[in-house]
Amino acid sequence: IVVMSQGAFAQEYPTGPITFVVPFTAGGPTDTVTRLIAEPMGKELGQQIVVQNVGGAGGTLGATQVAKADPDGYTLLLHHIGMSTAPSLYPDLAFDPVKDFAPIGLVTSVPMTIIARKDFPPSTLEELIAYVKEHKDEVTYANAGIGAASHLCGMLFMEAIDTELVTVPYQGTGPAMTDLIGGQVDFMCDQTTNTTGQILGGEVKAYAVTSPDRLGNLPDVPTTAEAGLPDFQLGIWHGLYAPAGTPDGALQKLGAALKVAVADPTVAGRFAELGTAPVAADEATPEALASLLSDQIALWKPLIDAAGAKAQ
Ligand code: MLT
Numbered sequence: 001i002v003v004m005s006q007g008a009f010a011q012e013y014p015t016g017p018i019t020f021v022v023p024f025t026a027g028g029p030t031d032t033v034t035r036l037i038a039e040p041m042g043k044e045l046g047q048q049i050v051v052q053n054v055g056g057a058g059g060t061l062g063a064t065q066v067a068k069a070d071p072d073g074y075t076l077l078l079h080h081i082g083m084s085t086a087p088s089l090y091p092d093l094a095f096d097p098v099k100d101f102a103p104i105g106l107v108t109s110v111p112m113t114i115i116a117r118k119d120f121p122p123s124t125l126e127e128l129i130a131y132v133k134e135h136k137d138e139v140t141y142a143n144a145g146i147g148a149a150s151h152l153c154g155m156l157f158m159e160a161i162d163t164e165l166v167t168v169p170y171q172g173t174g175p176a177m178t179d180l181i182g183g184q185v186d187f188m189c190d191q192t193t194n195t196t197g198q199i200l201g202g203e204v205k206a207y208a209v210t211s212p213d214r215l216g217n218l219p220d221v222p223t224t225a226e227a228g229l230p231d232f233q234l235g236i237w238h239g240l241y242a243p244a245g246t247p248d249g250a251l252q253k254l255g256a257a258l259k260v261a262v263a264d265p266t267v268a269g270r271f272a273e274l275g276t277a278p279v280a281a282d283e284a285t286p287e288a289l290a291s292l293l294s295d296q297i298a299l300w301k302p303l304i305d306a307a308g309a310k311a312q
Contacts, residue, residue, distance in 0.1 A: 013250045017048040019075045020240075023062025023082075024144055025055040027174030029110065029193035033238050034078040036270055037107055037261040037278075044257040055171030058147025060086050060093060067095035071102075071243040073250030078107070080238045082147045084296030088304040089147050097293060101241040102251055105258045105284035106292065109235040110276040111211035112153050113195045113221065115204045116187035117180050125207040125227035128187070129161050136163050142176040142188040145169045149236040150176070152300075153189030153210065155307050160232050180204055191236050192218070192275030210234040215275045237296075239289040251286070258284045 020038055024030045031053060038049040054062035059082040066077035083097045095101075114125065122128040132139045141158075143150035150173050158165055168185050170176040173194050179185045181203045192215065199206040199218060208227040209215055224232040240258055242251060261267055262278035271277050282288070 013073055013247070013253060014045050014047045016074065017050050018042075018045065018073070019050045019052050021062050021066050021075065021077050022051055022053050023055065023059035023077070023079055024053065024148070025170075025172030025174050026051075026053045028144065028172035028177075029149075029191040029236075030059075030078065030080060030238070031172070031174065032193045032274070033108060033110070036267055037078075037240075037258070040261040040264040040267060041254075041257040044260045045253060053172075056145065058082060058086070058089070058145035058151055060090055060095075060147055063097075064094040066241065066243055067100040069243050071245035071247075073242060073246050073254065075243065076104070076254070077101070077241045078238060079241065080110075080149055080236050081152065081296065082149060083239065083241075084293055085152055085300045085304060086147050087297055088301045097297065098290075100244050102244050102246045103286040103289035103293065104240040104242060104251060104254050105262075105286060106279045106289050107238040107240055107258070107262065107284070108271060108276050108278050109237040110191040110193050110274075111209050111215060112149065112189050112191050112234050112236060113199065113209050113218070114153075114157070114187070114189050114207045114224075115180070115195055115199065116207070117183045117185070118203065118205050119183065120186055120205060122207070123205075125222070125224070125229065128207050129228075132165060132187075133161060133163050136165055139165055140186045141165045141167050142173070142180060142185040143167055143169055144171065144173050144176065148173070149234075150188060150190050153234055155304075156232060156234065157189060159307050160229055177204075193271075196273070196275050209275075217273065217275055237292060239293065241289075255284070255286065 042049040069075035122131040173190045206221045208224045
């Protein structure tokens with residue numbers, strides 16, 4: 001039996017491909033962020049990174065799979081704000097976002113856009129609010145399941161306008177966008193990493209961005225504050241995690257590779273085209289991710305309990 005010391009492990013790791021689990025289907029915003037940072041991380045680590053999409057239950061199925069994975073450094077999770085809302089939304093959640101994971105670092109925080117199929121009657125956010133209130137039993141809102149960022153944004157929007165709407169859940173907002181463009185669903189709140197191209201291409205109608213200021217590449221889209229919902233701001237932060245128990249040697253190498261990726265000019269350029277930016281290197285750290293995660297779990301619990309948005 002060859003017993004490798006931690007030190008030996010550190011020299012050796014990684015000796016094979018590393019899987020990044022994305023807890024939503026391919027083609028959506030989480031998938032896009034993951035593939036953008038996987039490329040420079042793979043180069044830095046000298047190994048291929050395989051992106052595995054595991055959709056379902058608002059991201060909790062994919063997160064559960066990684067929580068239960070062998071903590072050998074070869075299965076990671078790239079997930080967003082949904083890691084902090086899941087404990088309040090799923091009473092029987094199969095994982096603990098803090099105890100079952102080793103944080104590697106923050107990646108980016110992405111603004112959201114309120115969008116609709118291009119022939120949806122309302123032209124402004126004000127008109128949208130009036131329209132969905134009047135037609136609340138017919139209008140359909142798309143999201144990626146309870147726990148998704150698109151679910152959270154929708155929940156806050158429905159709270160803000162005091163109206164419960166018909167929701168259509170998808171395995172990710174990639175397929176939801178397809179139906180929005182096809183006119184099968186009416187509107188959605190989704191991240192600029194998925195909506196920028198469609199908005200600029202005139203495939204969907206944009207009412208507002210949930211960022212404090214307008215976005216450079218969507219100059220004509222007002223902020224929610226300008227459009228009448230000043231309290232309605234939301235940034236979708238993303239983190240990279242390994243299962244708890246992953247050896248320090250692996251975590252160190254993964255953390256170093258993440259820092260290289262977020263500092264990569266190509267990544268910064270691509271993120272900028274998509275309305276966002278990678279975090280600064282000092283946020284691509286376990287400490288920064290761990291403290292944001294615990295702050296956000298505490299922040300969202302009372303808001304979710306008040307909204308009564310529990311997973312059925
Ligand atoms: C979400 O709504 O949480 C994500 O945008 C879903 C996805 O990445 O497909």
